[in-house]
Amino acid sequence: MNPEITTYIGYSASIFIVLSFILKDVRKIRIVNMIGCICFVIYGIFNGMLWPVIIPNGLICFIQIYHLLAGNRKQ
Template structure:
């Protein structure tokens, strides 16, 4: 993947994570945070691979999916 595109994916991941802290609706927070984490996983794969970035963000992504699909409705 083009290194410039990878950089933009990393920046967009940061924007999504920060945006998730601004929102108040729990469902929206989880969705936006999940998108940010997925972007960080993509960024990590194409930048190295950077396992310290990929592993925690991949886990957080699965946690968000779990809570969105099986968790208590907020």
């Protein structure tokens, strides 16, 4: 993939993660944070399999999905 596009994906990931700390609604926080984590996983893959980036963000993404789905069951 084009290195410039990969860089923009990394910047987008950072923006989504920071934005998730600004929001107050927990559901929105989880969704925005999950988007940031997905972007970081993509960034890690296209930058030569950066496992220290891919693994934690992949795990956080699954945790966010779990809590989003578990939250829907409680309501």
